Amino acid sequence: MKYFFLLPITLFAWIFIQANDEVxxxxxxxxSAENGNPVELGKVxxxxxxxxxxxxxxxxxxxxxxxxxxxxxxSTCRFYGSEVLSHxxxxxxxxxxxxxxxxxxxxxxxxxxVLKAFGEPSWNNxxxxxxxxxxxxxxxxxxxxxxxxxxxTNMVLSLQIHGTEIPTYLQLLQEELSARQSGLAEANLSMxxxxxxxxxxxxxxxxxxxxxxxxxxxxxxKVKYDxxxxxxxxxxxxxxxxxxxxxxxxxxxxxxxxAAAILGKNKIEKEGSFRLDADxxxxxxxxxxxxxxxxxxxxxxxxxxxxxxxxxxxxxxxxQRSLAKYIAAHPKAGWKSWINETDxxxxxxxxxxxxxxGK
Numbered sequence: 001m002k003y004f005f006l007l008p009i010t011l012f013a014w015i016f017i018q019a020n021d022e023v024x025x026x027x028x029x030x031x032s033a034e035n036g037n038p039v040e041l042g043k044v045x046x047x048x049x050x051x052x053x054x055x056x057x058x059x060x061x062x063x064x065x066x067x068x069x070x071x072x073x074x075s076t077c078r079f080y081g082s083e084v085l086s087h088x089x090x091x092x093x094x095x096x097x098x099x100x101x102x103x104x105x106x107x108x109x110x111x112x113x114v115l116k117a118f119g120e121p122s123w124n125n126x127x128x129x130x131x132x133x134x135x136x137x138x139x140x141x142x143x144x145x146x147x148x149x150x151x152x153t154n155m156v157l158s159l160q161i162h163g164t165e166i167p168t169y170l171q172l173l174q175e176e177l178s179a180r181q182s183g184l185a186e187a188n189l190s191m192x193x194x195x196x197x198x199x200x201x202x203x204x205x206x207x208x209x210x211x212x213x214x215x216x217x218x219x220x221x222k223v224k225y226d227x228x229x230x231x232x233x234x235x236x237x238x239x240x241x242x243x244x245x246x247x248x249x250x251x252x253x254x255x256x257x258x259a260a261a262i263l264g265k266n267k268i269e270k271e272g273s274f275r276l277d278a279d280x281x282x283x284x285x286x287x288x289x290x291x292x293x294x295x296x297x298x299x300x301x302x303x304x305x306x307x308x309x310x311x312x313x314x315x316x317x318x319x320q321r322s323l324a325k326y327i328a329a330h331p332k333a334g335w336k337s338w339i340n341e342t343d344x345x346x347x348x349x350x351x352x353x354x355x356x357x358g359k
Contacts, residue, residue, distance in 0.1 A: 040069050040077045040126075042085025044094050046102035050114050053101040057133035063162050065098035065155075068105045068120050068127040076146060080126045084148050088293070088348040092319050093155060093170050098130070130158040138162055149177035169298070169317040176297040179208050179226035187225075187232055187259070188249040188271060189239050190218035195282040197221035197244040199307035202300035204238060206230030209296040210303075211340070212280055215249055216272040224296075233258040281339045283307040288327050291335035292320050293347035299339060323351065333358050 035045055046067070047053045057064045067085075070077045084090065094100050104111045106123050117135070120127060128142040128151065138158045142150060156174045159166055191197045194212035198221055202210045206229030211222040221244070225235060232250075236259045239245025248259040249271045256268050284290055284303040289312055294302065302312035313321050327335060333354060338347050 038071050038081070040071045040073045040081040041067070041102055042081040043088075043091045044085055044100050044102075046100045048102060049110070050101060050103070050117075053099050054133045054135070057099045060099065062097065062099050062164075063138055063158055064131050064133065065094050065100045066118075066129040066131055067100070067102045068115065068118075068124065068129070069102060070106050070123060070125070071104045073106075074125070076125050080146050083345070084146065084151055086345050087148060088319070088344055089169060089173050089295070089317055090148065090152060090155075092317050093152075093167075096318070097155075097159060097164060097167075097170075128154065130154065132162075147177075147181065149174075149181045152177055167317065168315055169320070172297050172301070172315060173295060175226075176208055176295055179206075179229070182226070182228070184208055184224040185227040185232065185255070186222065186250075187235065187255060188215050188220045188222050188274065189236065189245045190215070190220045190247040190249065191239070191244040192219070192246070194219040194221050194277060195307075196242075197239070198281065198300070199283065199304050200242040200244045201235070201239060203304035204230060204235065207235070207300060210300045211274075212277040212282070214275045214277070216269060218247065220249065220274070222274055231258060233261055236262045276340075284312070285337065285339055288331070288335075289324060290337040290339050291327050291351075292316065292323050293338045293341060293344050293351060294320070295344065296340075296342070326355070330358060 035043060037043065037046075047056070053064050053066075056062075069081070085094075103114045105115055105120060105127075112122070115122060118129065125143070126146060130138050132138060138161050139154055142154045145151075152170070152174045156166055156170060189197060189201070197219075198210045198212050201207055201221055201223055204225075206226045207223055208226060209224040213220060213222060223235065225232075232248075232255050236245045236248055240262055245263065247267045247269060248256075248263060249269050250256055250259060251271050260268050279285060281290070281299055281303045283306040284299060287306060289302060289306070294316070298315050301315045305312045305314070313324070316324070327333070335354070336350065341347050
């Protein structure tokens with residue numbers, strides 16, 4: 001019965017991404033991995049002149065994303081460039097929503113003058129300032145926090161204060177990173193069909209990640225969620241209403257009590273070993289969107305949208321949407337499925353290499 005849905009879902013996705021005759025075939029549908037940057041600057045295409053950045057900010061109405069960075073730098077500086085400033089969605093957001101400007105904090109000349117104007121120390125770890133075209137801070141300078149979550153939160157806050165609409169993909173990235181930093185709760189809900197479970201649970205606010213699989217002889221969906229955004233009680237209540245919570249497998253006593261309040265104690269069991277389904281994210285996995293690298297939260301939402309015959313592009317960035325169209329125009333390029341992939345930097349690098357190979 002499950003495979004009854006395969007053909008219409010697949011056709012729907014192909015029809016949707018090919019509906020627009022204007023297919024993006026640029027050589028840079030994703031963030032360029034080879035822009036000549038030193039590792040400390042990541043993959044962002046930076047301006048290097050403050051006056052030029054201020055002029056662009058004034059003309060575009062965008063804030064300036066000002067990075068003070070040691071180049072060449074210490075291990076912290078290299079990490080910030082290779083792991084934070086190379087994340088494809090962060091790079092896209094910096095380049096499209098801000099005017100990116102990099103100032104080396106260990107150079108003389110123009111760099112030293114800008115450093116002095118902002119009162120920044122030389123030979124320092126990375127500092128990010130998001131400023132207006134008059135050099136005034138929009139949010140406090142970001143220093144000492146070298147995490148991806150810290151940077152994205154700062155970016156989102158600055159855009160809110162600046163009056164810029166926050167794109168959905170950036171909102172979801174901030175939500176996922178913050179939740180993971182705080183620590184995700186986890187529960188396993190059993191049901192008659194885990195594909196339906198991912199469909200019905202993956203769109204809930206606070207649900208960060210879903211995985212379909214087997215536990216204790218049952219089909220289950222392993223749900224990782226932000227307990228501050230949704231309680232297990234509410235999660236199970238929704239699952240029960242949609243036929244996606246016959247039993248709950250959790251070890252934590254507090255979680256057991258929350259689930260028992262909805263299902264009763266006899267429907268709560270301790271966790272067993274989990275075996276991932278061979279056909280993960282069923283609705284997403286049977287469309288070309290599986291070849292677009294996404295965060296786990298994006299994938300959960302996209303899978304639910306496709307299951308409901310809706311476009312997943314609302315949760316994707318412009319460059320991810322561009323890639324989807326490129327894939328539609330080049331279906332035999334040897335694309336690889338990225339479902340459940342957590343290394344987005346590596347995934348996007350492989351996609352770019354495949355695109356370059358086909359040029």
